[in-house]
Amino acid sequence: MTHTTARPRITDDHRRALLATRHLLTPATRATTSEQVADAVLGLHATDPASVYLTVAARMAAPSTADLERALYTDHTLIRMLCMRRTMFVVPRSLAPVVDASTARAVAARERTGLLKTLGEQLGYDEHRLAALEQEVLVALAGLGEATAAQLGEAVPELQQKIVMAPGKAYEARPRITSRVLGVLAAEGRIRRGRPLGSWASSQFRWTVAEPHPELPADAARADLARHYLAAFGPATTEDVKWWTGWTLTATRKALAGTEAVDVDLAQGQGHALPEHLAAPADPGPWAALLPALDPTPMGWRGRDWYLDPAHTTELFDTNGNIGPTVWWNGRIVGAWTQRPDGEIVTAALPGIRLTRDARTAVTAEAARLTAFFGDIRIRPSFRTPLEGRLRA
Structure with missing residues (x-):
């Protein structure tokens, strides 16, 4: 007789309880350092500079902006x-070699191929000429210590050459090659962003030479990253892992097979879940959170x-799949928030959701915490989502 063992069943309540404590979203689990936050959520989405600070502040x-600046700079x-997914992240230094070998190395290779194709077609570059230009940039940056893109353009005039983007289109542009060249060097881990020129919400920054990451075998690194992902976001489906990492389905399945997941x-x-997540977790108690655009939690699966009614997706995401600022109550997204030009933090529940008095009180308290963190800083979202846009107006 053949006996089959039923797979463990994990409920949505179980998953929400795990999310609350592992992502440091309850008052009892909040962190004391920025490194603890990055470890908990595996990586901070960094496309929008302000999101990095707001992700940490929520947890x-x-x-403290000073604590994150210490860790970064x-x-x-x-x-x-x-x-x-060709997305900018801030990751723990201990995990950087794993991320580099499992995902970043392939992204950087595609970036280099695209740059060489453009420079070759428009400016007559080949691999040797591009390598010579890059070496000149690295020498100049080492001498300067740190520099903006404009300062590097002055130090290396070849960077001021222009290319044509989207020729013949209404949005045709003729940018200098500076940002493209620096972008590839950064993708390869040869240079890195330094301190911003303005406040912590500024998108203008300096560059500095980076230390290279130790090289790891790609297959082993993918298995290691899959295990880290499940530790932070599991239980999760194969499709969740594939989407979050940007891997092919074959690579995803192979990486998961290299973990101890069940x-x-x-x-x-x-x-798939790690064995330590099979037992039902303790009730985390009531909690509220105001998470920023592109926060790692809502972007984790x-x-x-x-944790989100599908009917509300169009209110919270833009057309490219970027999520805006969200209001959470007990493991579910229940609304959105924004900062108005005068600094006021305003929130609104999603259509059809009525918050209890306890929920409204907790959300108001989080809005006060966020207001105190912003101080005199004002931010403008890098992209707009429907509900956030209506709130801001």
């Missing part, structure tokens, strides 16, 4: 990388039905 007991314990049943179908 710290005493939010003094101790270098957090590293900014172009990696998963198959489980989720409300969304078959998934491809399948979001267990």
Whole structure:
């Protein structure tokens, strides 16, 4: 007789309880350092500079811009990388070699191929000429210590050459090659972003020479990253892992097979969980959070039905799949928030959601924490989502 063992079943409540504590979203689990936050969520989305600070602030007991600046620019314990899904992340330094070998290396190779194709077609570059230009940039940057793109353009005049983007289109542009060349050097981990020119919300920054990452075998690195992902975001489906990493389905399945994950049943179908996450977690208690645009928590899974009603997706995401600022209550997205030009933090519940008095009180308290963190700083989102746009207006 053949006996079959049923897969463990993990409920949505189980997943929401894990999310609350592992992502440091309850008052009792808040962090004391920026490194603890980055470890908890594996990486901070860094496309929008302000999101990095707001992601950390939402999870710290005493939010501090100085602490994150220390980690980024003094101790270098957090590293900014172009990696998963060709997206900018800030990751723990200990994880940077794994991210580099598993995802960033392939992204950088595609970036280099695209740059060489453009420079070759428009300016007659080949690999040797591009390499010579890059070496001149690295020498100049080493001499300067740190420099803006404009300063590097003055030090290396060849960077001021222009290319044509989208020729013949209404949005045709003729930018200098500076940002493209620096972008490839950064993707390869040869240079890195330094301190911003303005406030912590500024998108203008300086460059400095970076230390190279130790090289790891790609297959082993993918398995290691898959395990880290499940530690932070599991249980999760194969599609979740594939989407978050940007890997092919074959690479995703191979990476998951290299972890100690076990198959489980989720409300969304078959998934994967680490053994330590099978037991039902303790009730985290009530909690509220105001998370920024592109926060790692709402952007952690491809399948979001267990924390976001699909009917509300169009209110919170732009047409490119970027999520705006969200209001959370007990493991579900229940609304959105924005900062108005006068500094006021305003929130609104999603259509059809009525918050209890306790929920409204907790959300108001989080808005006050966020207001205190902003101080005199004002931000403008890099992209607009429908509900956030209506709130701002």
